[in-house]
Amino acid sequence: MSLLKIGVIPGDGVGPEVTEVGLGILEKVAKRDGLVYELHPFDLGGERFLRTGEVLPQADQDRLRACDVILLGAVGHPGVPPGVLEKGILLKLRFDFHQYINLRPVRLFPGAPCPVTGKGPDDIDMVVVRENNEDLYVGAGGFTYKGTPEEVAIQTSINTRPGVERCIRYAFDAARGRAARGAFKGLSEADKAGGYTRQVTLVAKTNVLTFAHDLWMRAFNEVAADYPDVKPGYMHVDACCMRMVTNPEWFDVIVTTNMFGDIITDLGAVLQGGMGLAASGNLNPTKTAPSMFEPVHGSAPDIAGKGIANPLAAILSTAMMLDHVGATPSADRIRRAVARVLAAGAPKTPDLGGKASTVEVGNAVRDALD
Incomplete structure (x- = not known):
């Protein structure tokens, strides 16, 4: 596979926390499977809007367009009026990049609560x-x-x-x-x-x-x-x-x-067990512009910074991203690792009835990749 350019928008609330874990999983599976990629970070979201009044400057959109795919954490900030970020970032990218398919797998893994x-x-x-x-x-x-x-x-x-x-x-x-x-x-x-x-x-x-x-x-x-x-x-x-x-x-x-x-x-x-397990892809099937992959749980400002957000949706969204670029064996490896962790019953974040941290669950998935 040629060099994969990944635009990364950590975003708001728990977005940066789960994105970091997802990128850690990507790093390990890429080393194992010989995937070569580079990350292009973007400071977009509520904090930037409150700081500068900018939502999605044209220069940033042009840089995003030059990427092959986009990995998004979450968008939504309690200090920003409803619709500003959602329309100005999410919908704008979906529309301008012709991401005309929203793909949502609904799969209950063994061990996940139903x-x-x-x-x-x-x-x-x-x-x-x-x-x-x-x-x-x-x-x-x-x-x-x-x-x-x-x-x-x-x-x-x-x-x-x-x-x-x-x-x-x-x-x-x-x-x-x-x-x-x-x-x-x-x-x-x-x-x-x-x-x-x-x-x-x-x-x-x-x-x-x-x-x-x-x-x-x-x-x-x-x-x-x-x-x-x-x-x-x-x-x-x-x-x-x-x-x-x-x-x-x-x-x-x-x-x-x-x-x-x-x-x-x-x-x-x-x-399938809750929003913490729900991954999604905003797809441009023609690949004339980048597709965007994101967990659907939102920014969850009530638990932001506590280190207890479930990272599995972000990890599974990373797997969907790999599917899109033709690295399905690597994506399957990630999904199998997630399945092993859920089937083991621990560690689990509070949304699944456990007490583990975001990082602990991410580390368990990393270990399960082996």
Whole structure:
């Protein structure tokens, strides 16, 4: 592999703490597997904004664009008004770098706590493909008579045929990629006899959002015709939330809109043991600009500086980053190490019921790499 340029944004709150651990894991696996990389640190986040008034200067964005991938810790600061950092850093990078896929694996590792009685690792192993550049997050809309009793607020959902179709097609390709692990256990014998090996479920609200989600449904059906080996399915988002809890084994690959994906992936995080285990990737599949990888737990300012944040989501996000650049054997090595630590039952950070520190858990994963 050629030199890998990694932009690093530690960010706010616990972001620097978990990012440091993730980078330590990267360093060890890179030495073992012969990966060559260089880190490009960026001072972006709440502290810089409060200090300088800058959110994402153009010079920093240009430097980030020159990187191959970006590793992000967390964005969010209690001293900064809501939306300033989220829109100015997260959404801006997602949109400007055409990171149009948000990929969220939902996998319950043995040893991780699951709040659903009677469900285990064999039942919870899905991936959510969330459209990442459209829908309500575009920011189309505005106010009329703001601050008055007659105030009107409009937020418009934007859905384009190219944006919808590329997301759906990515989901079907992801299902085919998962087929290498064997047929999806949730398929019936009739499905298997029909030649299906995996399953993609569109999650939307076609009975109410009859314009935007009619587009999603039609595009889904047309794309599905190109994948005769993948079973297509549909579920309303409210039913999906219910079934993710009662029957998570029903799901293989879910594809959905930006807003719905934001919601159901956090539900998925709870199923897999909590936000401290939830990794994500904001992907530019064409690689015309860097993709960005981040734990989804946020900056957690209430525990920042205490050294007790769970670093596993950051470590698993690092593994996703390696997948993206073609170093999947190294990524698998990291995931196996995380699995060993969880299966051992210790050390665990407080969010998982333990008393270990961020560093102690990171050291355990480093040792498990051997």
